Amino acid sequence: DNLDVAEMSLVCFGFDEERIVRVDCGEDVIAKVEAAQEQRPGPPLVVILDLNMPPGMGGAEAAEALRSRMDEFVRKPMLVCCAAGKVGDLKAQSFASHFDDFCTKPFTPSVAQELNASIERWCATYSFTLTF
Numbered sequence: 001d002n003l004d005v006a007e008m009s010l011v012c013f014g015f016d017e018e019r020i021v022r023v024d025c026g027e028d029v030i031a032k033v034e035a036a037q038e039q040r041p042g043p044p045l046v047v048i049l050d051l052n053m054p055p056g057m058g059g060a061e062a063a064e065a066l067r068s069r070m071d072e073f074v075r076k077p078m079l080v081c082c083a084a085g086k087v088g089d090l091k092a093q094s095f096a097s098h099f100d101d102f103c104t105k106p107f108t109p110s111v112a113q114e115l116n117a118s119i120e121r122w123c124a125t126y127s128f129t130l131t132f
Contacts, residue, residue: 002082002107006048009112026057030065033077045077046119048103052083059083063098078122080115082107 003022011017023029029047036045047066049059057065063079070076081099083090090102101118103111 002050002105006082006107006112009107009109010116012109013112013116025053025055026059026062026065029053029062030057033066033073036077037072037074039075045075046080046122047077048080048082048115049099050082050105060093060095060098063095067098078119080118 007017007022023032026049029049033045033047049062051059053059053062059081063081066077066079078100079098081090081096081102082105083102084105087102087104090096090104096102100122101115103115
């Protein structure tokens, strides 16, 4: 599935497989980001949220919940929206302001390359150093 391809692609770009955490619903994402706050200092948090995460809270709702609490977080997460469609269309949606970046499904090597570049820019903005 797309999560498998995304994970494999990020590992190919040098991300440590042990640092990639997969979750099944938005509520789990929030719990993982909260737990990561206790592991400071730590590596940057990059959260890829599928808009259609079943069951319960989807990616847009999870991003909104995380964004509303961003001031509480020492380790600021980069929130990436992953959905079918065109990036331009996603950026035009009302939920777009809750995300730092967007990627499309299916998750292909070119999408992974674009996401990797975006993660590097985001880390540079917040003076993080990616360590693989």
